[in-house]
Amino acid sequence: MFPRLIRTKLLFILPLPLFLPTLKFSSHTQRLIHQEKFLTKEAFTKLLKSCASNSFQLKQIHGLLVTSGLSIKNGLITHLLTNFIALGDLSYARQLFDEMHKPRTFLWNTLIRGYVRNDLHNEAASIYKQMHLLGVRPDAFTFPFVIKACTELIELRAAGSTAHAQVVKYGLDFVAEVRTELMIMYVKLGELGFADFLFRTMVEKDLVAWNAFIAACAQNGCGIKALSLFREMGSSGIQPDAVTLVSALSACGQLGCSDIGEEVYDIAREEGIDCNIIVDNARLDMHVKCGNIEVATKLFDEIRHRNIISWSTMIVGYAINGESGKALSLFSRMQRDGLRPNHVTYLGVLSACSHAGLVSQGWRYFNRMSQSNDDNIKPRIEHYACMVDLLGRSGRLEEAYNFIRAMPIEPDSGVWGALLGACAKIQNLELGQLAADRLFELAPDVASYHVLMSNMYASAGRWDFVNKLRQRMRKKGVRKIAAYSSVEFNGDFHVFYGGDRSHPQSEIIYEKLDSLFKQMKSMGYNSKTNSVYHDVELEEKEVMLSTHSEKLAIAFALINVGPEHPIRVVKNLRICDDCHTFSKFVSKISLRDIIMRDKIRFHHFRNGVCSCKDFW
DNA sequence: TTAGGGTTAG
Known part of the structure; x- marks a missing residue:
């Protein structure tokens, strides 16, 4: 109807009263609107700012812009879009994005980041792919999140290598932020040597790069490497912060070396980052994982501002150290103190029952969860798996199987795995076979399920089945994890x-x-x-x-x-x-x-x- | 107008 330029201008001189009847804004916003005679660009920006946390109002604004029949500048949509991403409403943001005419790289980056921050890694990767297909040139801001998305999902492994190639092609492989993410990706892929190469050849290794590498190692079963990096960092003159110490403590927990862990905590004291609840929880967890249950109990009592993580860690600590009674009474004490359990706390409680074969108590906690009105602590799939473990290991395999069949959610490999583990303990070949059949469909690459089943056949003297299963593993390239035991002595493992x-x-x-x-x-x-x-x-x-x-x-x-x-x-x-x-x-x-x-x-x-x- | 690192279970 109008040339585009004129239509755009018209939007800004539309009298405000036209907008007001359909919008339900707070009195503050209404005052803001009344102060402006016309909806100028500044006024619009102000309006958006005041609605930034209200998805409903933002949608109304968008609706008005559309129904006014006027063309909308990319700039305005950009404002709206970034607001929706900040609110986590990615589908609405995507809708806006798709309506835009040739969005700039910045917006692609914003959308990718939004997806990754909301754990929608596949979507992030597909946006990047689309960007690539349309010939939009990515920049240094694009890759950190693209690589992170690829790191998070096994299905995106191949995409990760492609992204790395692109990084090199665009000459961005020396950008610290990009390289840090690449390093994390390779640690997760088990290519520690290559990650180390990337780290060594970084132009400037700052605190975040050190932390990222140490944390990635600590989280991916490379505790020894994490600790050696931590020591190296100390001698390189970079001051550690809370993130560094938490990762180092977590590595010590994994390796079972509480003496080294306490040396790490000494550094926290020197740096004045003791009395930090995250660091203190990490120290508590470290002692729990080293089996120092008395030390952990004392530390727990000394932590001043205990949070739900402190309590959960301690409950789980008692559970895995065979003190189920203490775990359950700590849970009661926590509730008397007025703290509400979360789903992890309940996992600790259920696993306490499971480790001691406390079937009726386990049922009681599980039922209490199920009847709770709070969405946060309704049983999740992990809690169902815990119940199957409890019932099965206590010898009630039929009950466990019926429990699975009555589940309101589709049982996953964790649930069937719990049943298979219990069958292996009790030696129930028939039910074990049933669980294994499901597991070979759901998780065909997991070696431990094959091994459990193969061991059951072996115990029953069914060598024909054992051989069949071994052949199958070879064919699929599923490799058994070799058993090892480690002892720390004088700082060496x-x-x-x-x-x-x-x-x-x-x-x-x-x-x-x-x-x-x-x-x-x-x-x-x-x-x-x-x-x-x-x-x-x-x-x-x-x-x-x-x-x-x-x-x-x-x-x-x-x-x-x-x-x-x-x-x-x-x-x-x-x-x-x-x-x-x-x-x-x-x-x-x-x-x-x-x-x-x-x-x-x-x-x-x-x-x-x-x-x-x-x-x- | 944009960027990289962290604790709790199984």
């Missing part, structure tokens, strides 16, 4: 694999093992060969068992660690029956406490008894 002879002290370690076995056998020890899942003769089975990684680690610690310290072993998988018995005997023979952390809980061995009461 000694890692042992089954049958390992690579340690410099191997000879005396094996001698020590021999003499231990002799003593144990005289006390009535018989090896539990049902933990060896290979079709070999009994004698050979005994040999394989006798060199399990945890046994080597314990022998190493007995030789090296002073008698005033307990023996601490960290294992990456679950402990087997025979090693559990072995550890009980050793704790009795050697009069040493053995604190062993397996994949999901602690075993504190003292004088021939384990804190798990042989239920795990």
Whole structure:
């Protein structure tokens, strides 16, 4: 009707009363509007600013702009769009974006960032792809978030490499922000060497780059690397901050080295970042993960401004250290103190029940959650998995299976995995097979499900099925995770694999093992060969068992660690029956406490008894 | 008008 330029101008001279009847604004906003005679660009900006937190009002403004039949400048839409992104309403932002004529790179960046910040990584990647197809040139602001999106999703791995190639093509690979994200991506892909190369060749390694690398290592199972970087940072003269210390503490928790963890906390004191609730929680969690439950209890009582994370950490701490009663009474104390549990707290409570086989109490907590009106603590899929674990491991496999069938949400691999784990413990081949069938569909690449099922067949002597399953794994390229145990001694980590002879002290370690076995056998020890899942003769089975990684680690610690310290072993998988018995005997023979952390809980061995009461 | 790093469970 009008040439575009004129129409645009018209918008700004539309008298305000025309707008007012349909808009329901606060009195403050209305005053603001009345003060302006016409809706000038400044007035419009002001109007948007005053509605920035109100999605409804923003939508009304957009609606008015559209129904006024006037063309809208990109600038105005940009304002609206950034507001919607800030409010997390990505679908509305996307609608606005699609209405725009040739949006500039800045807007593409804004949208990608919005998607990533709201965990919509696929959408972020597809926007980038579209940008690429349309020939819009990305800039240094585009890539940090594109790479982050690729890092977060396994499906986007290939896209990550493409993005890296693009970064190089546009000459942006020396931009600190871009390179930091690339580094994180490669750590997550398990390419630590390449991540390290990117870090070494960074022009200026600032605090954020150090932190990103240390945190990425700590979060992706490279605790030793994280700690060595932390030490290197200290000697390079860069002052650590709370983020650095939290990552270092988390690495210590993973590695089970609380002495080093306390040295890290000393630095927090020097830097004046102790009494920071996040750092204090990280320290608490570190002691929990090292099995120092008394130290953790004391620290917990000393933390002044405890938050829900402190309480959850402590509840879980009791649960995994075999003190379920304390976990549950702490939960009651928390509620008496007027704190509301969140979904993690409930996971801790349910896992406390699960570790001790407290079925009726578990049901009570689960029902309490289900009846809660608060959306935040309605049971999620993880809570269902916890219940299946509790029921199944307590021997109520049928009940667990019926529970799964009655679930209001679709069971995922976590839920079926819990059932399979329980079936393996109780030796229920039939139900195990059923769970495994579901798991091979839902999570075909996960080695541990194949291994669990294969072990069950082996225990039942069904070697035909074992071989079939192994073939299937080979075909799919699913590789079993090798079991290892590690012991920290004098700041170094000694890692042992089954049958390992690579340690410099191997000879005396094996001698020590021999003499231990002799003593144990005289006390009535018989090896539990049902933990060896290979079709070999009994004698050979005994040999394989006798060199399990945890046994080597314990022998190493007995030789090296002073008698005033307990023996601490960290294992990456679950402990087997025979090693559990072995550890009980050793704790009795050697009069040493053995604190062993397996994949999901602690075993504190003292004088021939384990804190798990042989239920795990 | 835009950018990179953090704690709690299984």
